[in-house]
Amino acid sequence: MGKKMSEAAFLEAEKYIAGGVDSPVRAFKAVGGDPLFIQKGKGSKIYDIDGNEYIDYVGSWGPAILGHAPEKVIDAVRKVAERGLSFGAPTILETELARRIIKAIPSIERLRFVSSGTEAAMSALRLARGFTKREDIVKFTGCYHGHVDSLLVEAGSGAATFGNPTSSGIPKDFARHTIVLPYNDIDACQNLFKELGETIACVIVEPIAGNMGTILPNENFLSALREITLKYGSLLIFDEVLTGFRITYGGYQNLMGIRPDITCLGKVIGGGMPVALYGGRKEVMSLVSPQGDVYQAGTLSGNPLAMISGIETLDILRRENPYLSLHQTTEKLALGLEEEGKRSNLPVKASFIGSMFTLFFCDKMPGNFDMVNRCDTSLFSMYFKGMLKNGVYLPPSQFETNFLSCAHTEDDIRKTIDISKEVFKDIKR
Ligand code: HOZ
Helix, strand or coil, X not given: CCCHHHHHHHHHHHCCCHHHCCCHHHCCCCCCCCCCCEEEEEECXXXXXXXXXXXXXXXXXXXXXXXXXCHHHHHHHHHHHCCCCCCCCCCHHHHHHXXXXXXXXXXXXXXXXXXXXXXXXXXXXXXXXXXXXXXXXXXXXXXCCCCCHHHCCCCCCHHHHCCCCCCCCCCHHHHCCEEEECCCCHHHHHHHHHXXXXXXXXXXXXXXXXXXXXXXXXXXXXXXXXXXXXXXXXXXXEECCCCCCCCCCCCHHHHHCCCCCEEEECHHHHECECCEEEEECHHHHCCECCXXXXXXXXXXXXXXXXXXXXXXXXXHHHHHCCHHHHHHHHHHHHHHHHHXXXXXXXXEEEEEECCEEEEEECXXXXXXXXXXXXXXXXXXXXXXXXXXXXXXXCCCCCCCCEECCCCCCHHHHHXXXXXXHHHHHHCCC
């Protein structure tokens, strides 16, 4: 597969853009090689500027649940664009999208749209601190909630990929109030609350961790977090930026029957446009400015193009309810890959739920960040490169989640498994 144009484009980009990319996970630093420059996408495929076609499992890191360039969404965005791109004043579209989300997720009674998951998490923390008048926050190792200073501590995603789970440039004082616990470790959480419960404003968690690869919560982990936070008057924040409208129509919390106090959403709710939100109980959300004194704002928040893209995406998902079928397709793919890996005597473990999956190069299925860190990233790199060479675009890191879309076909799945089979054979342990 020729990559000359992408290579040249990257050299040019590096002259102007820090590291040549606008988000670190796009670079192929962890796996070696240069990133592809994408020309277009359609359905389950993306095409680079050299004209190569790839089956895409990055899906824009989560938003592309309908596949690339879904006609109805594109048409709707085009129509709204003709009326103007941004007004910095309310439009009815914001209410339309908000109504759909509130109807789908019972714990959200009021919400505020922002433009990225980072903003959503940052604002949710501020709100939790404003509401409880407490300062400490609890997060879990390997969970990633965007690049907020106080949350970029022992974080997953690009931070973990590049071996800097705690970023430099964050004053110690900013992270002083961040307490980090192992994911899935409820005893650690209980012990912490016994000691410091009265000072903790909130616990923030990805209910399914997706930024250290896909790691499922142990049974009772999330319900125990709910119980503990209620007992001590702390707020529970579910970061469902990855899982919102991805696992079911609503949040993963719908399936668990848990009501967090605040939820962060992003990705799917914007259908590929920059949209995120934080929302929760009326009583808590009423503190947000201008009603209350917790300040948060944004020039492009609730942008009309982003709103219509979200509305159309959610309407298609509600009508078509693809979630069971997505889960079955993902299961077939993930288990198919695991089986082929094992046939080649490789230590592979497939973790999956809904349309999210990770193939870990590990002897044991990881349940937390420490275990993920014991996976063999050099085997992963070989696998990634082999797949890419044969037309399959995976997230370029062992610490990320693959996403399927409604556009992935039986043929895509079969091809991906067949290609993997050959790639696994070539991987030398
Ligand atoms: N949460 C996404 C990756 N895990 C973010 C994508 C990015 O950092 O660019």
